[in-house]
Amino acid sequence: MATPSDPQASSVPTQSQVQSGDATPGPTVAAAPIQAETKDSVAAPINAAGNGPDIVVTGTNLNSGFRAPTPVTVTTAEQLSQSSPNNLADGLIKLPVFGGSLSTSSPGSNATAGNVGQNLLNLRGLGTNRNLVLLDGRRIVANNTDFAIDVNTLPQNLVSRVDVVTGGASAAYGSDAVAGVINFVLDTKFEGVKGEIANGISTYGDLPSGKYSLAVGKSLFGGRLHLIASTEYYVRSGLGVYDQNDRKWYTDPAGLIPNTNGTMPSNVVVPSIRASNGTAGGLIYTGPAGLKGTQFLPGGTAAPFNYGTLSSAGFQNGGDGFVPNFGFTPDQRRSTSFFHAGLDVTPDITAYAEFGYAYSHTRFKNNAQPFTGAGFAFTIYNTNPYLPASVKAAMAAAGATSFRLGRYLADFPEFEIETNANVTREAVGLKGRDLFGRANLNWEASYSAGQTSQYLSENNIANLRNVYAAADAVVNPQTGQIVCRSQFYSGTTFLPGGTGRDPGCKPINLIGFNASNAALADTINGTSFKKLLIHQNVFAAKIAGDLGDRLQLGAGPISFATGFEYRKDSANQRADAVSGSPIDLTGVRGAPAALQGRVGGYRFFNPLPFSGSQTVKEGFLELGVPLLKDVSFARSLNLDGAVRYTDYSLAGGVTTWKGGVDYEPIEGIRLRGTVSRDVRAPNLLEIFNTALQNSQNVLYPSSTSGATTPSLTTTTGNPDLKPERALTQTYGVVLSPVQVPALHFSVDYYKIKLNGAIGALSAQNVVDFCAAGEQSYCSLVNFSNGVVNVNIKPLNLNVLQVEGLDFELSYRHNVFSNPLGLRLLVNRGLSNFSQAPNASPLVALDSAIAPKWKAQAQISYDVPGVSLFVNERFVSSVRMDPNKVEGVFTNDNSVPAIFYTDLTTTFKIHGLGGDHQLYLSIENLFNQDPPVDVIPPTSTSSPTNAAYDRIGRYFTAGFRFKF
Secondary structure, three states: OOEEOOOOOOOEEEEEEEHHHHEEEOOOOOOOOOOOOOOOOOOOOOOOOOOOOOOOOOOOOOOOOOOOOOEEEEEEEHHHHHHOOOOOHHHHHHOOOEEEEOOOOOOOOOOOOOOOOOOEEEEEOOOOEEEEEOOOEEEEOOOOOOOOOOOOOOOOHHHEEEEEEEOOHHHHHOOOOOEEEEEEEEEOOOEEEEEEEEEEEEEOOOEEEEEEEEEEEEOOOOOEEEEEEEEEEEEEOOOOOOHHHHOOHHOOOOOOEEEOOOHHHHHHHHEEEEHHHHHOOEEEEEEEOOOEEEEEEEOEEEOOOOOOOOOOEEEEEOOOOOOOOOEEEEEEEEEEEEEEEEEHHHHHHHHEEEEEEEEEEEEEEEEEEEEEEHOOOOOOOOOOOOOOOHHHHHHHHOOOOOEEEEEEOOOOOOOEEEEEEEEEEEEEEEEEOOOOOOOOOEEEEEEEEEEEEEEEEEEEEEEHHHHHHHEEEEOOOOOOOEEEEHHHHEEEEEEOOOOOOOOOOOOOOOOOOHHHHHHHHHHHEEEEEEEEEEEEEEEEEEEEEEEOOOOEEOOOOOOEEEEHHOOOOHHEEEEHHHHHHOOOOOOOOOOOOOOOOEEOEEEEOOOOOEEEEEEEEEEEEEEEEEEEEEOEEEEEEEEEEEEEEEEEEOOEEEEEEEEEEEEEEEEOOEEEEEEEEEOOOHEEEHHOOOEEEEEEEEEEEOOOOEEEEEEEEEOOOOOOOEEEEEEEEEEEEEOOOOOOOEEEEEEEEEEEEEEEEEOOOOOHHHHHHOOOOOHHHHHOEEEEEOOOEEEEEEEEEEEEEEEEEEEEEEEEEEEOOHHHHHHHHEEEEEEEEEEEEOOOEEOOOEEOEEEOOEEEEEEEEEEEOOOEEEEEEEEEEEEEOOOOOEOOOEEEEEEEEEEEEEEEEEEEEOOEEEEEEEEEEEEEEOOOOOOOOOOOOOOOOOOOOOOOOOOOOEEEEEEEEEO
């Protein structure tokens, strides 16, 4: 990658100077790099000094200063750290062009994807695997089964800026760049020592965090050899479902439940959702008259259950039911290390090598295991010695021998999602200029290898045979001890000495909350785990330059870039033995019949092994053709075109292309537009996945007229998937008035339409499509023994489309002789929907992940010794589900608009041999609670959408030093 002091090479995008018609960096903030103002700049950041090198962000592989029409948004690392000092990526996802990204603090309810605690970018809301994330223009290995990049693994303390190409970029940059490219640009020429020490805590006194980083850069041998090394450590304590939490919206959550009044709408948003079929001590929810509706209090005392209002098969409003929450945010610990060496072999050739290592550990204390409903509730028999005498008497009077007990295992350790991940990356390469003695002919060849090793487990998870065997407690007639029936009985025959099944079984007391049960956790629980290995090897080479003065059209040299890339991706997953074994409940009385023979012996997760690999060969050519320059009707007119052929070993060959125009009729006005064909091939999990299981609830037979019903969703791979193809259009205007040289404005229209988009429908979608008469989906749904079994596999959906407008404004001016910087970013969504074969469109526009309006305003003001930075974010009002009609599906489908304010004050300390900073940052300054945004609950319920800030006001204080 080229830098201001290293003009040899060009990568993606290039680093040499800001050619700002293509990018709108934000205003200067404290410690922002000094930039020069140029006549062509759109928004090159400046500070009071107003000098220093430029940065070229061309949005193209061309390296001769050619200005491409592709929109690029540029944000410096300093701006991101001002907005979110704990994590650059948290600041990045606040940009309006991102939607539905997963942040480090986002909750997670299952371990399937392996992304709890990760930071995954979602450009345009198209999915975390539809944007291409690069490090200094080079690919990096995926970090989870979604084959997305966790940007926490990058050396954030060496990032100088992030370039976001907000348009189709497959032809220029390679496959997967359907939504665009996010390139993290490193400061590989850093000299000196710098570091940071920071600690944070929320306004509630929880979620303490610490961040510690150090970077060193040194040139040797007269500048021919340059070495940089960095390390960073981050830790934050999370909140589990049992931990003290003073956020009332979380501890007394709203929810969406069926309307049991027999009137419209079919569902109602309620202020206090509770489970209606289970408690922490157990609830008799089916049984003889007089006993149904009896709950067990601590110590086993029987008491009437308060059903609150609108009580249905699974949930109710208020009353005594269990709060169906899951954990708030995970405990996390991560570290990164990075080393880069660059050696000038000759004045024109540089060799480089780099190594990166990242480690992360997350532990998410999720929730109490639910054993409720027809699919999992316990059957308690009248021979159970833990039953109070009053209940046994009532059973005898009714002639009943058993009842169904719904229970949350809250007196056992909550089940956890735990992840340990190790990521390594090595890269070597050569880059040079003036190839074959031709000026401006630059080249680069590199090889990189990456590996992700991820151990992912659900701990404290019930082994289904063990827990149902332990639940059927009886008295040993010989000793009077309480024992597991399956160990001492075969049918009705007593087996002296316990020679039956389940040796070592320890009976558990499910009648009332019992603190002593925790000591028996290891006898019923186990660990469902998988170990995933992902390997990536990439060889890439390219040449970029121009065709010289002889071969041109009179407006300047024709620029070109051409190159080749070979890539091999492979994945191998191993899993524990129980997860892959069929459940055998022989001899266990009262176990749910639907579980017999099911593959997967644990209550949740149950991953299965898979393996697969594919190779990809790509070749590309890009041309930049200046057509006109300094004529009466055109200050400049340039054409940009690219074509790439990609050969997938599994999916075959595809061709992508791009064409664009950049027109400047007069100084200060630019028109730009691109049309491109982009592509993403199915990843290895989408092809080879053996099976992923998810136990939850659905509204059956449909979401408009159904009851909460247990479901088992099984997702498998699909070897028949084809690459998805997108047609991307962008058209925009850039205004840089000559009269106001510090004012810059751009607006760009975009439309991305994917045909054959790869995606999997939710279980509720499949059930609803079947209920609507789409017979092809009914074959995927089977209702048996009170459980809805839904089979899902990824499909090439008919259509996935997003459309909208991006606005960007920046202005800089001295106020009282001190620099003031303003930046405004706005996104207006126009359409966002997907459509599966033989199904109605599913609209995402006007939801939390795709609101009609998103905006971010930044203000920075520097006075000697002090810098003030304010970041204001706006999300327009949305609907909880844009596909549902208020008054028919729900009584309230609206979510109000919300503003968030972040404030950072930085104190500059000069002396002590360097430049240092003390800072205090407050995110969500006014402590805005997230709005109510609910969907029908599964086994748990969330009162809001993960797109909103759940943490509340958060303080971070830190010290940055630089020598």
